[in-house]
Amino acid sequence: MTHSNDNISARKGKHLSHSERSQIAILKTQKYSNRQIAKALGCAPQTINSEICRGTITQLNRQKQNGKVYDYYTTLYDPDAGQAAYDKLRLNCGRRPKWADTDAFIEWADDKLLQEKWSPDVVIGFAKTHDLFDSSIIPCTTTLYGWIDKGIMRTKNMDLLEKLSRKPKDTTYRSRRNKRMLGQSIEQRPAEIDNRQTFGHWEVDTVVGNKTKTDSVLLTLVERQTRFEIILKLNGKDIESVNQAISQLRYRAGDTFSKVFKTITSDNGSEFAGLHEALHETLDVYFSHPYASWERGTSENQHKFIRRFIPKGKAINQFSETQYLRIQQWMNDYPRKILGYKTPHDCFANALRSLSQAT
Template identity: 35%
Template sequence: MQVHYTTTYKHLSLTERQLIGKWLKAGMSRRQIAKLLGRSPQTINKEVIRGQVKQMDTFRHNHSVYSYDYAQKQYERRRKKSTKKTKLDKKLTEIIVHYIKDKVSPEVIAKVKLKGSVSTSTLYNWLYQGRLGLNRTDMLYPHKTKVIKPVATNPRHYGKFIDKRPESTNQRLAYGHWEIDTVVLTRAKNPVLLTLTERKTRLEVIRLISDKTAQADNGSEFSRLSEALTCEVYYAHAYSSWERGTNENHNRMIRRFLPKGTRKTTANAVARIEMWMNNYPRKLFNYRSPNEMVRGG
């Protein structure tokens, strides 16, 4: 008859060790004990060997016997040694929390601020395990339920679509190609942000402008943009912000400081955000900032 044992390994408990000692004294075989405990014979055999102690009988002869008490102490000693010491002390916690609240990503904290002394994955683990004392609102991009946007019917556009732009622009070979968008802070007719992102260096320009009165498809607030500029202008398809992904990623960075629903901001506050972004280390530039990329050519 085939005997089935537990497939998920669990460490033996003190109670199980006491039963092993009791049943061995009663003359049971290790295989019988394994069957009673629902363990594999190999597990019981290893346990008995590890828990052996020397005892002297009345004839002063030494015998090896299983001691559940000794086996339990050996197990606890091994477990203590196997536990890794954490680097996360009070000082390190304060440093990490400071940068998280300063809107710095965990990756940049690990690679730049802590100079690689802590891995990015370790920092994320501390964050999600709650060991830094932070909550969901402190995360840069808390996970939210994805909103399904309506499909545009007969969308209007005011020039060439973005997929028609030259391949040299797509490859970011030269400085001077910009992606542009507006960032709405509230549904009310309040000032909005005009954002421009240079594709090669990721340099960011942010300006506070009067409210965006047009909300039609394809961004009609840019309907006369080609008339104001001497360069070629290409428009993203409706509801396809991923087509200008560089600018969209930068807009997400702005949201770290000005989340949706922000009612008031100032030109000075916007200028500080712009300066922060242009001095922020970027992984794709080996942690150089956009300003350093511009100066470096």
């Protein structure tokens, strides 16, 4: 829409509506000039000129007089014709959407989202990092979410676990009195661990199924720098089961245990009450504040991945060891944005390689 110097600024950037086009038709029948109509509507005279040119139609009028028929043509502005011309022009406005050029990316993205449970951001980041498609057909993450909302893809919002379960983050720490601390506080943890500058610092936690005493529990350990995950099945949520699983892990790791496991950060759950006593000669164990799950954010985020396969309330006994290993493998082979869209498995292998070279 063209604007003149005397145009009202409030109209800037706005298009004529159908009701305003009806006002133009009425004012034209009252012999208003285009400039007078523009002043009445608060827009530029050129806008009215262009609108009238697009919406002017020719009518055939037929009149009978003295037994003869006379035809003559008249021109007038019709608001419906103006609106139809405007709607037709709007169809050609804007940039052509990327999905209109080819279905290759959408089909690949749907497969990753539905079959491999990737998030939209990982889909975009992995495709760009590995040059799987021409950059002209790869949208940004926000656009991909928009395609899902509009129904352009087979993937629906209900297929995106993170989008449905995401809640505002509460970072306020509420101090609670008379709560036990099982060992060294997380406040004593060195800054290099907080900043993830070094390898070998882990977070440990448990994943509960249907909360019955007879159901099994998952013990999870995640390396903070590489996000590498280890999942172990426990017979129950108690000190003996946790200590037994840690002992098995030490036995399997052998001489490399002290190199790979330098520190472990836990919560103050009763099942970890014996963790400090069992490991203090080998590594440092730190405990987060009570009711401060954000202090172990890596572990909490990893649990969201596990919940994609083991929903809350579902008995863990229903899942076999093979299924746990598949979940663990999927998590370690899942590209992460924070890792430059590399997988935790690759980063963990590189860290082990660096350790062996240094040795």
